[in-house]
Amino acid sequence: xxxxxxxxxxxxxxxxxxxxxxxxxxxxxxxxxxxxxxxxxxxxxxxxxxxxxxxxxxxxxxxxxxxxxxxxxxxxxxxxxxxxxxxxxxxxxxxxxxxxxxxxxxxx
Amino acid sequence: xxxxxxxxxxxxxxxxxxxxxxxxxxxxxxxxxxxxxxxxxxxxxxxxxxxxxxxxxxxxxxxxxxxxxxxxxxxxxxxxxxxxxxxxxxxxxxxxxxxxxxxxxxxxxxxxxxxxxxxxxxxxxxxxxxxxxxxxxxxxxxxxxxxxxxxxxxxxxxxxxxxxxxxxxxxxxxxxxxxxxxxxxxxxxxxxxxxxxxxxxxxx
Numbered sequence: 611x612x613x614x615x616x617x618x619x620x621x622x623x624x625x626x627x628x629x630x631x632x633x634x635x636x637x638x639x640x641x642x643x644x645x646x647x648x649x650x651x652x653x654x655x656x657x658x659x660x661x662x663x664x665x666x667x668x669x670x671x672x673x674x675x676x677x678x679x680x681x682x683x684x685x686x687x688x689x690x691x692x693x694x695x696x697x698x699x700x701x702x703x704x705x706x707x708x709x710x711x712x713x714x715x716x717x718x
Numbered sequence: 719x720x721x722x723x724x725x726x727x728x729x730x731x732x733x734x735x736x737x738x739x740x741x742x743x744x745x746x747x748x749x750x751x752x753x754x755x756x757x758x759x760x761x762x763x764x765x766x767x768x769x770x771x772x773x774x775x776x777x778x779x780x781x782x783x784x785x786x787x788x789x790x791x792x793x794x795x796x797x798x799x800x801x802x803x804x805x806x807x808x809x810x811x812x813x814x815x816x817x818x819x820x821x822x823x824x825x826x827x828x829x830x831x832x833x834x835x836x837x838x839x840x841x842x843x844x845x846x847x848x849x850x851x852x853x854x855x856x857x858x859x860x861x862x863x864x865x866x867x868x869x870x871x872x873x874x875x876x877x878x879x880x881x882x883x884x885x886x887x888x889x890x891x892x893x894x895x896x897x898x899x900x901x902x903x904x905x906x907x908x909x910x911x912x913x914x915x916x917x918x919x920x921x922x
Contacts, residue, residue: 629806636799643791643913650918651784660922668914672907679802679903691748698752702759709763 627681635678642671740893747897751904754867758908761863762915765856769920773851778920781846783837787917790833791909794868797826798906801899808895813887816895820879823902827872834865857916864912867905874898 646667649655655663676682676695685691769778801823807815838858841847848858878894885891 627802627806629803632799632802632806635802636795639795639798640792643795643910646914646918647784647788650922657922661919664914664918664922668910671910675798675903675907675910679798679906680900690745694749694752698755701756705756705759706763706766709767713767 627678627684631678635674638674638678639671642667642674740889744893744897744900747900751900754904755908758860758863758911761856761860762911765860765916768852768856771852773853775851775854776846777853778857778916781841781844782917782920783840784917784921786833786837787913790830791913793826793830793833794906794909797823797830798903800826801902805895805899808887808892811887813882816887817879817882820875820882820895824872824875824879827868827875827902831865831869831872834861838862861912861916864905864908867908871898871901871905874901 646664649660649663654660682691682695800819804816804819804823807819841854846854848855875898878891878898881894882891
């Protein structure tokens with residue numbers, strides 16, 4: 611992969627993350643896990659608002675894993691990893707949302 | 719993407735062609751992870767469509783016990799972090815640190831699996847089996863497939879630890895540490911969605 615800018619200059623911290631990056635990622639994931647748990651357990655929000663909070667915190671946690679742990683940001687151009695990820699997520703969205711949508715209309 | 723000559727790779731991999739191949743293999747593994755995402759998407763879709771279909775039996779609210787599941791979530795989250803620390807130890811060239819963090823990671827993974835198996839056994843002993851309803855079929859298939867992935871990851875990292883003690887840090891074992899770590903982060907990401915869409919939305 612075309613990573614010669616990052617690899618080879620001896621800068622390991624830039625290559626696969628630094629301790630700081632992992633600690634920030636870990637702290638963020640803990641916060642993003644505790645918040646929805648408290649929101650559900652203590653009934654902070656209404657039904658729809660809780661659904662949205664859960665959806666958003668899950669998406670943010672996924673982003674934290676990708677950016678802080680899987681180092682998606684460090685990829686050099688051409689960004690094949692990002693492109694395959696976007697294609698994958700598109701298929702995931704179509705399969706999941708499409709199934710729910712079509713079955714809503716079929717079951718009643 | 720695999721450019722012919724990268725002088726900068728030379729001091730890392732020994733010989734360049736080999737190192738480029740390792741990079742290509744890492745990308746191949748990334749594509750596998752994307753296809754695994756699609757596998758989980760179909761299982762999520764099935765579960766979400768069927769979750770109200772309890773065949774007169776109990777629903778998510780009645781049978782899920784959140785305290786255990788919350789502990790499982792934090793265990794897996796921590797193991798994702800420790801597998802990252804293993805990669806940091808690898809970058810620092812510390813074989814001892816690398817082995818240590820890999821062992822911590824699989825121990826946390828084993829705790830996660832033990833808790834999940836206990837949860838499943840308890841459900842089955844209460845008569846809530848995979849045959850009970852469409853909801854439970856979807857539930858056991860989705861959560862069980864994730865558990866199977868974690869179990870496989872534990873076996874894989876164990877094999878890698880054996881390889882590392884025998885051969886040390888080579889371009890090949892280095893690549894393997896990177897892809898197992900990617901795999902482990904991926905499993906944590908999938909669990910976030912299991913926890914959110916199955917458990918939290920189930921008891922809400």
